[in-house]
Amino acid sequence: MTTAPTDTTDSAAFEASLLQFVGLEIGVVAVAPDEVNVPMVRHWCEAMGDTNPVYLDASAAAASVHGGLVAPPTMLQAWVMRPFGQGRDESESNPYSQLTKAVESHGFTSVVATNCEQTYDRYLRPGDHLTMRTVIDSVSGEKTTGLGAGHFITTRQDYYDATGERVGSMLFRILKFRPAPKPAPAAPKPLRPRPSLTFDHLFWFEGLKQGKLLIQRCAECGVLRHPAAPMCRECRSIVWDTIEAGGGGRIHSFVVVHYPQIPSIEYPNQVVLVDLDEGVRVVANTVDTNADQLVIGAAVQLEVRMCDDDLSLPFFKVVQS
Amino acid sequence: MNSLHDTDVNVGDQLAPLVLPLTRSLIVATALASRDYQDVHHDPTLAQQKGSQDIFMNILTTNGLIGRYITDWAGPDSIIKNVSIRLGVPNYAGDTMTITGTVTSKQDGQIVVGVVGANSMGNHVTGTVTLVLGATGQGGTK
Numbered sequence: 001m002t003t004a005p006t007d008t009t010d011s012a013a014f015e016a017s018l019l020q021f022v023g024l025e026i027g028v029v030a031v032a033p034d035e036v037n038v039p040m041v042r043h044w045c046e047a048m049g050d051t052n053p054v055y056l057d058a059s060a061a062a063a064s065v066h067g068g069l070v071a072p073p074t075m076l077q078a079w080v081m082r083p084f085g086q087g088r089d090e091s092e093s094n095p096y097s098q099l100t101k102a103v104e105s106h107g108f109t110s111v112v113a114t115n116c117e118q119t120y121d122r123y124l125r126p127g128d129h130l131t132m133r134t135v136i137d138s139v140s141g142e143k144t145t146g147l148g149a150g151h152f153i154t155t156r157q158d159y160y161d162a163t164g165e166r167v168g169s170m171l172f173r174i175l176k177f178r179p180a181p182k183p184a185p186a187a188p189k190p191l192r193p194r195p196s197l198t199f200d201h202l203f204w205f206e207g208l209k210q211g212k213l214l215i216q217r218c219a220e221c222g223v224l225r226h227p228a229a230p231m232c233r234e235c236r237s238i239v240w241d242t243i244e245a246g247g248g249g250r251i252h253s254f255v256v257v258h259y260p261q262i263p264s265i266e267y268p269n270q271v272v273l274v275d276l277d278e279g280v281r282v283v284a285n286t287v288d289t290n291a292d293q294l295v296i297g298a299a300v301q302l303e304v305r306m307c308d309d310d311l312s313l314p315f316f317k318v319v320q321s
Numbered sequence: 322m323n324s325l326h327d328t329d330v331n332v333g334d335q336l337a338p339l340v341l342p343l344t345r346s347l348i349v350a351t352a353l354a355s356r357d358y359q360d361v362h363h364d365p366t367l368a369q370q371k372g373s374q375d376i377f378m379n380i381l382t383t384n385g386l387i388g389r390y391i392t393d394w395a396g397p398d399s400i401i402k403n404v405s406i407r408l409g410v411p412n413y414a415g416d417t418m419t420i421t422g423t424v425t426s427k428q429d430g431q432i433v434v435g436v437v438g439a440n441s442m443g444n445h446v447t448g449t450v451t452l453v454l455g456a457t458g459q460g461g462t463k
Contacts, residue, residue: 040354047347047354048382050389054397064325065398065455073401074388076383081356116380117405 011142012097014106018139018151021102024095026134026155032079036071038129044075070123073150076159078170079124095136099153100176108150108176115154115173122167129162137171150177192264192307201228203242208312211304213245215278226280247302249274249316252281274316275302284314295319324396324455330432336422338392341386343440345414348376353445355381365414377414383446387431387436392451395432398455402431406448425449 034040036139041055053060054070061069082088090097124130140152155171161167195205204227207214216228220237231238257269270286272294286294287303300316307313341347348416352362357379360367368376392399412418418440425432431451438446 034442043354044385047350048389050383050385052389052392052397060397065400072385072388074356074381074384074404077384078355081381082358084358113380113408115405115407116384117403118384119403120401123400183405 033186148180324398351382403451
């Protein structure tokens with residue numbers, strides 16, 4: 001599966017340009033620093049936990065199908081590994097570097113090895129001296145993978161003994177890919193809308209911050225009022241104080257809001273109009289209440305909750321339907 | 322160490338699993354024994370800077386362990402012809418890899434064993450090994 005290129009002509013030209021690398025030999029012929037030897041085989045077998053006697057036990061090896069000591073076949077690549085401290089040949093004349101740079105210039109900057117296929121023409125024996133030639137075997141078109149879009153690059157390493165006979169071969173495939181963008185971290189949940197505070201109802205929000213639902217009371221005639229207002233509806237007095245609501249009440253009415261949705265509020269958004277036991281009505285959200293518990297007349301209990309550092313609000317929970 | 326012969330093996334045979342604790346020592350010792358000096362196979366700090374959670378096993382070792390797994394089963398008279406692997410999740414130090422194998426084909430004197438090496442994150446390696454088993458009563462010949 002290929003992704004839709006933004007510019008078909010450019011993309012096709014790019015992919016065609018990659019194909020010119022196929023079949024090119026990479027760098028110089030690598031010469032193994034050491035002949036195949038028993039000490040290195042011993043280190044390998046010790047580390048791998050390999051107890052096959054044909055690698056280290058000369059008499060058992062002689063009696064085996066191999067007729068003498070051989071090296072573990074999977075050790076093939078180890079004989080020509082780069083010395084410690086020596087980096088990859090990244091010179092500009094190296095076709096593999098050119099290919100890598102070409103692919104990276106199109107954003108395929110990450111790399112992962114995907115496949116390794118070794119074929120052994122014969123087992124190696126102590127004294128064999130290897131050389132290795134590397135050829136760019138294939139370059140895929142753009143592929144979509146779990147890691148992101150990318151190109152598979154396969155190299156072939158052929159291993160030869162001192163007589164020039166091929167003793168083994170390895171296909172090694174990597175994926176050069178454009179890392180899939182990481183999902184943006186989830187934005188913090190926005191805060192509930194702020195009340196526009198005025199002197200007339202500041203006391204109400206301040207009371208909630210202390211965990212109290214306050215009800216305004218006329219200091220002259222004693223009538224309770226909510227929402228807060230500067231003057232008594234009954235006697236026109238502007239002198240007032242407050243009492244704290246006991247927390248009991250009943251559902252006078254309710255509505256479940258589905259739309260429009262405000263990011264800071266949980267949906268379905270259950271809104272109740274509660275007749276407090278004191279005789280005033282309050283609009284609030286519910287807590288710990290299922291939709292089927294929302295019944296007109298149901299008894300509710302107040303819970304003041306802190307929504308964030310600057311806002312606490314009254315919520316009601318149905319305690320009896 | 323006895324060797325298996327063609328007549329001992331049938332398609333569908335399962336090899337005994339090999340459970341390998343992936344100690345830091347194993348990761349480092351095998352990397353060095355295979356002359357692989359890339360830092361991600363021995364230096365945890367640099368491995369983490371390059372986005373890995375820890376040092377992890379190199380590919381030569383994955384090949385080496387699969388070769389060992391096959392000859393542990395098939396014996397010294399077996400000859401491995403091909404190891405083809407597909408690489409999956411890394412073998413990080415501290416994890417455990419369990420290698421399992423099943424004989425998937427037996428044809429023209431060649432046996433193919435399907436192998437899977439799995440760790441706590443999933444399959445580290447899946448692949449096939451093609452080998453020739455020792456000929457009955459003809460040990461010492463090729």
